[in-house]
Amino acid sequence: MKNRSLISINDYSKEEIMQVLELAAEFEKKPHQNLLHGRVIASLFFEPSTRTRLSFESAIQKLGGNVIGFSSAATSSVQKGESLKDTILTVCNYSDLIVMRHPVDGSARFASEVASVPIINAGDGANQHPTQCLLDLYSIKKTQGTLENLEVTFVGDLKYGRTVHSLVIALCHFNTKFHLVSPVELKLPSAVKRHIKEANLQYEQYTDFSEVIPKSDIIYMTRIQRERFPDPLEYEKVKNAYILDNGMLDYARENCKILHPLPRVNEISTNVDDNPKAYYFEQALNGVYVRQALIAAILGLK
Amino acid sequence: MNNKRKELIVSAISNGTVIDHIPANKLFQVIRILDLEKSDKEVYFGTNLESKKYGRKGIIKISEKYFESSETDKIALVAPTATLIEIKDYEVTKKTTVNIPDTIERIAKCFNPNCVTNKEQVPTKFKVIKINGEIKLACHYCEKNTSQSNMVFN
Numbered sequence: 408m409k410n411r412s413l414i415s416i417n418d419y420s421k422e423e424i425m426q427v428l429e430l431a432a433e434f435e436k437k438p439h440q441n442l443l444h445g446r447v448i449a450s451l452f453f454e455p456s457t458r459t460r461l462s463f464e465s466a467i468q469k470l471g472g473n474v475i476g477f478s479s480a481a482t483s484s485v486q487k488g489e490s491l492k493d494t495i496l497t498v499c500n501y502s503d504l505i506v507m508r509h510p511v512d513g514s515a516r517f518a519s520e521v522a523s524v525p526i527i528n529a530g531d532g533a534n535q536h537p538t539q540c541l542l543d544l545y546s547i548k549k550t551q552g553t554l555e556n557l558e559v560t561f562v563g564d565l566k567y568g569r570t571v572h573s574l575v576i577a578l579c580h581f582n583t584k585f586h587l588v589s590p591v592e593l594k595l596p597s598a599v600k601r602h603i604k605e606a607n608l609q610y611e612q613y614t615d616f617s618e619v620i621p622k623s624d625i626i627y628m629t630r631i632q633r634e635r636f637p638d639p640l641e642y643e644k645v646k647n648a649y650i651l652d653n654g655m656l657d658y659a660r661e662n663c664k665i666l667h668p669l670p671r672v673n674e675i676s677t678n679v680d681d682n683p684k685a686y687y688f689e690q691a692l693n694g695v696y697v698r699q700a701l702i703a704a705i706l707g708l709k
Numbered sequence: 710m711n712n713k714r715k716e717l718i719v720s721a722i723s724n725g726t727v728i729d730h731i732p733a734n735k736l737f738q739v740i741r742i743l744d745l746e747k748s749d750k751e752v753y754f755g756t757n758l759e760s761k762k763y764g765r766k767g768i769i770k771i772s773e774k775y776f777e778s779s780e781t782d783k784i785a786l787v788a789p790t791a792t793l794i795e796i797k798d799y800e801v802t803k804k805t806t807v808n809i810p811d812t813i814e815r816i817a818k819c820f821n822p823n824c825v826t827n828k829e830q831v832p833t834k835f836k837v838i839k840i841n842g843e844i845k846l847a848c849h850y851c852e853k854n855t856s857q858s859n860m861v862f863n
């Protein structure tokens with residue numbers, strides 16, 4: 408991993424994924440370590456994402472590093488029409504590593520090809536968001552004790568949700584059984600299902616949510632966005648069919664945990680929040696440890 | 710088809726290239742990607758011709774023209790069964806089948822409008838993949854697949 412960019416979760420082998428997760432567990436035990444003393448990390452957010460940016464900046468500061476950068480394109484030279492290549496080349500002069508978020512698909516891969524320092528992709532358009540995927544894996548491993556042989560249920564928008572695509576592909580390393588719950592309009596794309604088939608794993612698709620709850624070790628909830636439906640009537644029909652309510656969890660497995668990449672709107676009722684099976688807020692905190700682990704590994708400090 | 714007629718179809722031009730065995734429904738796409746509308750050379754084409762191997766085929770004959778590998782790569786992507794016959798002085802001098810390349814750079818566009826290759830000055834790069842028998846271009850940058858019907862070439 409040393410000196411290598413992380414652009415897509417597919418860039419890492421199963422062994423490398425496990426290495427990051429083990430390192431993240433070390434940081435969870437001891438989050439404050441002065442490994443980045445004197446180092447500068449650039450945090451380039453060409454589109455705002457407060458949640459992801461704060462998580463990265465918290466990770467950097469817990470490691471004793473300094474952050475430079477911008478939190479939206481409006482406050483950077485991009486607004487003056489500077490090309491992505493020029494921005495990246497300039498920032499390379501001032502930093503040891505670049506964390507970047509950008510609205511264009513493939514921008515992070517391109518940046519990693521022109522940059523002289525490693526890049527961590529913090530989301531490129533609708534394409535990849537590998538640190539979200541790693542923190543999801545970390546959360547699953549931490550709550551289940553293992554990543555192997557689990558039954559994982561994905562609910563909601565499986566068509567456009569990039570976090571779902573990356574996580575499904577990553578879980579193909581771990582003999583997962585997939586339950587895919589969505590309206591027909593938002594089914595998992597066949598390109599992603601192909602990964603499941605190639606790994607010789609099983610998946611089942613459902614339009615009804617309640618029947619899969621007792622079969623799930625993990626329930627991964629996502630938001631269904633109104634914009635995804637050309638016909639507003641279709642949205643009205645499905646919008647309440649994929650809401651998780653506390654009462655539905657009476658039939659859940661003892662070890663079952665609820666994950667969500669956040670922000671949530673109404674797809675998890677607030678009455679679930681106090682249920683010990685709710686894990687989405689801790690899930691976000693795990694992101695800091697995973698990002699500490701990645702930065703330390705890529706800079707060769709661990 | 711008797712031999713005399715066969716010869717006629719292939720060698721009606723004195724110098725140039727015949728692209729044979731194009732699937733009939735791909736003929737006009739091949740004409741488009743080779744930009745033959747703008748050619749100032751003699752161009753002949755025929756479609757829905759009988760073919761023992763492929764049922765119905767298309768054929769294109771272009772005078773004074775020999776193709777470079779970047780052009781034959783394009784032909785291979787939309788008409789993988791095509792044969793190229795080079796003709797010099799009414800004689801067939803070379804006969805090759807097109808090969809589907811493993812990767813292609815620069816010659817095709819990514820269909821995803823939000824791809825970095827369509828937003829910044831970035832040359833395209835694809836892996837050529839086959840899903841259920843259909844050729845697709847997997848973008849190195851945005852990771853989306855461009856299918857045959859969406860292929861646009863530079």
Ligand SMILES: [Zn+2]
Pocket residue numbers: 513819820821824825826848849850851852853
């Ligand atoms: Zn692309």
